[in-house]
Amino acid sequence: MAQNKHGKHGIGRRRLFTSAAAIGGTAALSAAGTRALAGPPAAAVDPKVFGPVAISASDAQYTDLVHGANQRYVGKPEAVYLVDSVDQVAGVVQKAVDGKKRLTVRSGGHCLEDWVFNADVQVVLDLSKLNKVYFDSESNAVAVETGAQLLDVYQLLYQAWGVTVPGGICHSVAAGGHVSGGGWGMLCRQLGLVSDYLYAVEVVVVGADGKVRTVKATREKDDPERDLWWAHAGGGGGNFGVVTRYWFRSPGATGDSPKELLPKPPSHVYLSAVSWPWADMTADRFKTLVQNYGAYFTANSGPDAPQLALASFLALTHKSAGQLGMVTQVDATVPGAREMLSDYLAAINKGLGLSQGALTRSMGEFGPMAEFAEPRKLPWLDATRYLALTNLNITDPTYRQEYKSSYMRANFPDAQAATLYKHLSRDDVTLPGGSVTLSSYGGKVNTIAPEAMAYPHREAFYKMMWMSLWHDAAEDDAYIAWNREFYRELYADTGGVPVPNDVTDGCYVNYPDNDLHDPQYNSSATPWHELYYRGNYPKLQQVKKRYDPTDFFRHAQSIRLPA
Structure with missing residues (x-):
């Protein structure tokens, strides 16, 4: 179930920039860059290029999709589902719940243990093509889908707006579990962790009744879902649901331009x-x-x-x-x-x-x-x-x-x-x-x-x-x-x-x-x-109880439900 901290080498850079261009329209960046790459209506933000697609053992590409970066762990799931828009995720999860299938999640493939690929897993939800990055004017924050690879994120943020998030050095690490585990990198001493800039998270969760819903949780003090945001700011991947995207904004940032909402790296x-x-x-x-x-x-x-x-x-x-x-x-x-x-x-x-x-x-x-x-x-x-x-x-x-x-x-x-x-x-x-x-x-x-x-x-x-x-x-x-x-x-x-x-x-x-x-x-x-x-584990257990009461999302070291 691990929402992995890494991503697979070489996937998605061209598509990330193509998608970002589609999101921003065909106009050139304005001098201020304020609304460039900003999100229009959802139908344009999430074009369905191919997904969801189910890959089974009868497909030639199956063997490339049942392992991550660590070749010690190779799975034999019944199917790997590839998705490329956030609204496809809930349907795949609901199908697995209804079929009583053990599901795990791959955001990129660099989980270093067998949390994604092991003998018990029947369905793998592969989010590596869910990789768009854009400015969301409604949330006044930069949105990063969970499969976006770090180097692609850095390049888009810096080239478009001169800003960054202080994540890791490995280029193909995906946002998914990297952020939820408290990702760090070369700039952490100056700027902190990537999770320190997390404004909001969108998560597909499963209720006690087996019904799937999608929750957006923010760091706003009055947000009733705030504990879910708190848990994803360092509480590890694969514990509560499927992260589909993150939103980033510096604490205390003002203005409505992405050039003002995240830290600037050294030139x-x-x-x-x-x-x-x-x-x-x-x-x-x-x-x-x-x-x-x-x-x-x-x-x-x-x-x-x-x-x-x-x-x-x-x-x-x-x-x-x-x-x-x-x-x-x-x-x-x-x-x-x-x-x-x-x-x-x-x-x-x-x-x-x-x-x-x-x-x-x-x-x-x-x-x-x-x-x-x-x-x-x-x-x-x-x-x-x-x-x-x-x-x-x-x-x-x-x-x-x-x-x-x-x-x-x-x-x-x-x-x-x-x-x-x-x-x-x-x-x-x-x-x-x-x-x-x-x-x-x-x-x-x-x-x-x-x-x-x-x-x-x-x-x-x-x-x-x-x-x-x-x-x-x-x-x-x-x-x-x-x-x-x-x-x-x-x-x-x-x-x-x-x-x-x-x-x-x-x-x-x-x-x-x-x-x-x-x-x-x-x-x-x-x-x-x-x-x-x-000392944060007891609170993480309470978040687990609220958002994953049936322990649907689990792996060898997932957060346990409280006794």
């Missing part, structure tokens, strides 16, 4: 990519590197820190990859931006005793970036495209994958730094696709109270993502075992998982991990839902 950024050789990386040097990173972001992530203009990813690969790498972006429009980047690189290298070099190998979410060994100044959209389209994790559709996550509220204790080095430098395995990426965080994200929206992780300064990528099913056991052993030992003092405390702050629901509800891997007293949602 230019500095982009840097450096590496260090594993061959010269001792345990002490490794400890220095990771603690320098942790020290920088724990010290420079307050709401008014000038360093919020800087975002950085440190890719800690298994040593068989040959290099460790770091990619950094700085808002070039802030005073002293270039010096800030130089100071940051000096802080990370302090006491290391190694010279940084070019990033010449793929690692984690980044491809080789040798041309950025010396920082380069680029237009923001060019840098965004570059980071999105050189991401092998997204551009290679044949990977098998395994993920885990953790939020960090403090620098690495010595014991954790030693455990990181131990598993990344193991000689008994050769795992060039294994890595842990440290990602900068905090800043504007942490200016919102943990209970103000469903997304609760408002006290972390950087985060961690275990990401293993490989092609051959014969390597499944080696990569999965390495991830599990590594993670469990790193958090051995807290039952094998990063329980919320002074150092760690739980896990990111958009990197789902079924091990979190398995007592073999989580022996703590902290259940999976507290790791994802902390």
Whole structure:
């Protein structure tokens, strides 16, 4: 049932712009851009190009539609339904309810666990063609359909109006579950999460009587459906119904032009990519590197820190990859931006005793970036495209994958730094696709109270993502075992998982991990839902009870109905 956080590579860009043009009519953008791409009557907004279409096992394209980006999970549903307008969704859901069919939802295909494709699923509702983006003058907000891919969203918003929403770097991640899980990216320290700009959400839900209805919930204080908006601002996908579209507007924004309703990204950024050789990386040097990173972001992530203009990813690969790498972006429009980047690189290298070099190998979410060994100044959209389209994790559709996550509220204790080095430098395995990426965080994200929206992780300064990528099913056991052993030992003092405390702050629901509800891997007293949602889980359960009382929308870690 997971409304996935990602989308399938290569789908929908041409159609998104074609649809947007249809929505806005044939007139050129006005000088103010106020009503360009604004929505006329519904019949013109939602032209029915082909849907809904049911694809079954007898159709040649079936095999391309029963898996997502993670090739470990392939389903065998009776049918996959493709839709391309919001009014088609309710009919597909009602048919599944009436037929007592287990239905799951794919907004793009990057759910990292088996929440969409598993043996119990009979119907998959594929929303990847539901991908229009336009200005809705009635709601005075930018509407984004759930299958719209992030890079397409960024390009339309920026090229038409000079604005953006601060989502992730992976170009084909779809809006669906990315937003509902509290999506974040390169601009989060300056601007916050994409869900922080969510004004409204439209959801197809199923009542206790089995009747399907479509609900629009806003953040307005007097909206009787407001709790449904709250739940979709970080409460995870696939829990309450089928999201068909989101509306975005900055809190407190005034005016009626899309140019005024969302934040503006920096016009230019500095982009840097450096590496260090594993061959010269001792345990002490490794400890220095990771603690320098942790020290920088724990010290420079307050709401008014000038360093919020800087975002950085440190890719800690298994040593068989040959290099460790770091990619950094700085808002070039802030005073002293270039010096800030130089100071940051000096802080990370302090006491290391190694010279940084070019990033010449793929690692984690980044491809080789040798041309950025010396920082380069680029237009923001060019840098965004570059980071999105050189991401092998997204551009290679044949990977098998395994993920885990953790939020960090403090620098690495010595014991954790030693455990990181131990598993990344193991000689008994050769795992060039294994890595842990440290990602900068905090800043504007942490200016919102943990209970103000469903997304609760408002006290972390950087985060961690275990990401293993490989092609051959014969390597499944080696990569999965390495991830599990590594993670469990790193958090051995807290039952094998990063329980919320002074150092760690739980896990990111958009990197789902079924091990979190398995007592073999989580022996703590902290259940999976507290790791994802902390104290917001009881309220999420009440929203579940109101909008999905029969638990029609469910997966391995969906919100449970209250007892």
